[in-house]
Amino acid sequence: MEKKGWDGFEIGAMLRSFDGATRDIATTLPEDRPYSQSNSFTASVADWRIEKPLFNKDYCIDCQFCWVYCPDMSIISRDKKMVGIDFDHCKGCGICVEVCPTNPKSLLMFAEQQDEESAIAEWPKKDTSKAKEEAKDE
């Protein structure tokens, strides 16, 4: 979308979240929504990040702590499973990593430029010095 300055404001402009029918939006997942160009979902804050979280599904127990505490709707969960990260909207805050209860963590922060394959290859192993942390679905 063309960027407008403060003086480019169109008087009476109508900005809609969606183009088209939206009757049951509360039960429609993002991939099925008719987002309009003025919905911030179509924008990106990827350039805010210095570090990004990467996900290693081998250790994940699908507790969904990362989903509920991500401030930016950037943990993608489908059918009660954590499936990945939305890198258009992730701001790299690191909360998901902090709340992940597994050992080793299933989410870790890496430099923005690091690729996933090498990150998985250097993923830390289970830390046996720590008592086994129990993940509860509280």
Added chain:
Amino acid sequence: MSEIKKIKNLKEFSTSADRFEGANLLCPGCAHSIIVREVLNATNDDLILAASTGCLEVCTAVYPYTSWDASWIHIGFENGSSAVAGAEAMYKALKNKGRLKQPDRTPKFVAFGGDGATYDIGFQWISGCFERGHNMMYVCLDNEVYANTGGQRSSSTPIGSSTTTAPAGRVSYGEKMMKKDMMAIMAAHGAPYVAQVAPNKWKDMVAKIQKGFAAEGPVYINAMSACTTEWKFAPEDTIAISDLAVDSLVFPLYEIINGEKLNITYRPKNIIPVRDYLGAQGRFKHLFTKQYEYLIDEWQKNVDKKWDYLQRREEASV
């Protein structure tokens, strides 16, 4: 009344489709957003929302974008509450006249405001809405400071916190006044439901939001919102700081029903010293000096006293 959304556990909650969108301009790690998600995802009903001026409003409606997938209005700093109350009054009128286009749908009316908008500048409007008994929920995003304009003190700012208008230094320990007890004030309106929540205790919070949605009449929710920028902690620590706040009882979690019956809804297994909560935030850094450390003991005494009071009220069922 509509059906209450089933949220048995976190896995079930995670099947929600958010109606609040990313690429908004809130700081990384901002708790406002976590709170909004938990409120909106507590229901599948239609939403009619308002926001008072403040971080949430400013960062989610930046022309030409909106981050809201529901009807949403912003007018001014003081009147998020009355904006929603007006919509709710119109809804009732149309319903009474049988002129609703979709009478089967039962929208929820929710206003969000910061502590500045709630405790200070919008207070009279909120009080009016509650006195008139609108069927609405008011959610205060309580970060204890005017964050959006750079950290001025509000009447929610707790004693000893350093703010830009009450800065700590050689002659002052910062904010001099105690935090205003907004929970008691809203309960005194006789509101059917008043509750304090913290987003890190998601289950407690979502249960309270659902109770609030089920209540008839005005509902007040005081939501602790840890602010990485003004409380001065690292963005990844938002949940850890929030845990310290509820486990030290600085933010006790409780509800007041019909202005009379108080229930404590969360009792920490291990109560941690208030010192640990204060020490984790830059806004209280100066309290850890010889000159001002007496305030830490005072803080602890105040928190103990409040907890004792809440427990006595709960026991007496008043």
